[in-house]
Amino acid sequence: MNLEQSFRERVKKIKAYIYVLQVIGWDSNTEAPRNSFKRRGEVLSEISKELFMLQASPEAVKSVNEMYDKIDTFDDHLQREVKKAKKTVDKIVNIPQAEYIEYQKLINDSQIIWEDAKKNNDYDSFKENLRKIFAFNKKFALYYDANANPYDTLLDDYEEGMSQKEYDIFFNTLKSDLVPFVKEVLKADKKDYSKFLNDKFDVKKQELFCDYLTDVLNFNRNSGLMKKSVHPFTWNTSPDDVRFTTKYLENYVLSSIYAAIHELGHATYEQQISTEFDDTLLNGGTSMGIHESQSRFYENIIGRSHEFWEAHLPKFKELFPEQTKNMTVDDMFYAVNQVEASMIRIEADELTYPLHIMLRYDIERMMINGEITVDELPKIWIDKMEEYLGIRPANDSEGVLQDVHWSGGMIGYFPTYALGTAYSAQIYNTMKKELDVERLIKENKISKINEWLKDKLHKYGSSKTPKELLLMITNEDFNPKYYVEYLKEKYTRLYLSK
Numbered sequence: 001m002n003l004e005q006s007f008r009e010r011v012k013k014i015k016a017y018i019y020v021l022q023v024i025g026w027d028s029n030t031e032a033p034r035n036s037f038k039r040r041g042e043v044l045s046e047i048s049k050e051l052f053m054l055q056a057s058p059e060a061v062k063s064v065n066e067m068y069d070k071i072d073t074f075d076d077h078l079q080r081e082v083k084k085a086k087k088t089v090d091k092i093v094n095i096p097q098a099e100y101i102e103y104q105k106l107i108n109d110s111q112i113i114w115e116d117a118k119k120n121n122d123y124d125s126f127k128e129n130l131r132k133i134f135a136f137n138k139k140f141a142l143y144y145d146a147n148a149n150p151y152d153t154l155l156d157d158y159e160e161g162m163s164q165k166e167y168d169i170f171f172n173t174l175k176s177d178l179v180p181f182v183k184e185v186l187k188a189d190k191k192d193y194s195k196f197l198n199d200k201f202d203v204k205k206q207e208l209f210c211d212y213l214t215d216v217l218n219f220n221r222n223s224g225l226m227k228k229s230v231h232p233f234t235w236n237t238s239p240d241d242v243r244f245t246t247k248y249l250e251n252y253v254l255s256s257i258y259a260a261i262h263e264l265g266h267a268t269y270e271q272q273i274s275t276e277f278d279d280t281l282l283n284g285g286t287s288m289g290i291h292e293s294q295s296r297f298y299e300n301i302i303g304r305s306h307e308f309w310e311a312h313l314p315k316f317k318e319l320f321p322e323q324t325k326n327m328t329v330d331d332m333f334y335a336v337n338q339v340e341a342s343m344i345r346i347e348a349d350e351l352t353y354p355l356h357i358m359l360r361y362d363i364e365r366m367m368i369n370g371e372i373t374v375d376e377l378p379k380i381w382i383d384k385m386e387e388y389l390g391i392r393p394a395n396d397s398e399g400v401l402q403d404v405h406w407s408g409g410m411i412g413y414f415p416t417y418a419l420g421t422a423y424s425a426q427i428y429n430t431m432k433k434e435l436d437v438e439r440l441i442k443e444n445k446i447s448k449i450n451e452w453l454k455d456k457l458h459k460y461g462s463s464k465t466p467k468e469l470l471l472m473i474t475n476e477d478f479n480p481k482y483y484v485e486y487l488k489e490k491y492t493r494l495y496l497s498k
């Protein structure tokens with residue numbers, strides 16, 4: 001077998017192992033009974049070991065390195081696959097095994113320590129683990145590339161091609177242009193919709209409405225399905241099998257609606273990727289940021305638009321006549337676009353959300369660059385909340401302890417949430433020139449929008465980098481101006497123009 005054939009064979013096998021792990025993962029997050037976890041853990045560990053060997057055994061590493069030496073002789077797709085494989089291999093082989101094992105144990109232990117610390121509002125009990133997690137991440141980044149700034153290496157792990165240079169420009173734009181605007185909107189008079197928002201909505205009927213939305217967004221039910229879970233997520237093995245979940249709260253109907261639309265955005269992206277990539281390293285969405293751009297596009301730009309509720313309020317009213325007795329489209333538009341300074345990121349609205357991310361970016365950058373210590377984190381957090389949103393968390397549980405990411409070792413991940421949303425505004429700006437988006441939403445023809453996104457973005461899977469895609473679609477590099485403009489236009493219309 002020649003070099004290329006054996007590379008293909010190995011990738012095919014890796015994909016098969018990943019498929020098995022994913023199916024088990026879906027099962028454990030949706031259907032599996034509680035007591036199944038022990039046996040599942042044993043099986044998972046065996047399969048993971050095999051997968052690790054396929055990716056990082058001396059033989060596998062040799063094969064990837066040999067392919068890398070001949071990279072110029074391959075076509076574009078194979079070149080990109082080999083680059084990806086090489087990066088994975090380099091990340092693994094450069095870390096001394098003893099340190100890798102110590103880190104895995106640290107992450108495993110930190111989960112419970114963080115959960116307890118959050119529950120008991122006891123930052124001190126988690127502090128030492130947090131310090132070690134940051135230290136390990138910095139060290140591993142330097143093993144991978146001793147000449148690069150370690151935070152740049154970590155940022156690139158979650159969003160290929162992004163570094164502090166680009167993120168600084170992005171967040172500085174938000175700091176100078178968005179923060180003062182948000183403060184103005186927060187001060188503006190607003191009608192109170194809390195009675196409607198916290199009214200009781202039968203969960204069975206909410207399920208019917210989410211089912212209806214699945215058709216509105218043109219999700220292919222022959223190649224996917226919807227379930228419920230505590231934390232909504234999207235799952236896929238190939239474009240022919242894409243599943244997602246939503247979460248139902250009896251006293252907050254918007255939870256199931258917007259989680260469903262958000263996940264449908266991720267799911268639509270996955271369903272529309274070309275199947276030619278199934279047995280390659282180029283399947284699936286290309287990056288966290290681009291994925292989030294799709295979920296946020298459907299959730300916010302489509303789902304929180306006036307036109308969306310012009311089309312779908314009648315169905316909503318039919319299911320919930322009591323709760324929506326005097327409700328107009330305008331009321332619904334305001335109700336789903338409430339703005340409020342809140343402590344918790346995952347409960348934040350579209351306008352204040354990026355400021356929560358900006359705070360986390362500031363802290364991660366200063367931590368990895370050695371400018372602050374874990375002892376100072378809680379106070380910095382509180383001060384920055386005041387600076388950006390004008391509120392001060394009363395305790396660390398609703399401050400520095402609120403997110404799961406750092407305890408899971410994910411450093412460099414947060415910025416992609418805000419970046420993705422900003423990508424979506426830039427993509428939308430181009431889409432509007434080619435499609436009458438508002439009319440298509442109002443006339444319930446979202447399939448036309450899906451087709452546009454398939455052709456411009458989705459079909460490529462991971463065969464293009466985020467930067468290549470953005471440039472191809474919008475004829476421009478990433479530019480945060482579109483995001484700020486989009487937010488200012490929408491929220492001025494909602495709250496500042498009388």
Ligand SMILES: [Zn+2]
Nearest residue numbers: 262266292295
């Ligand atoms: Zn998402």
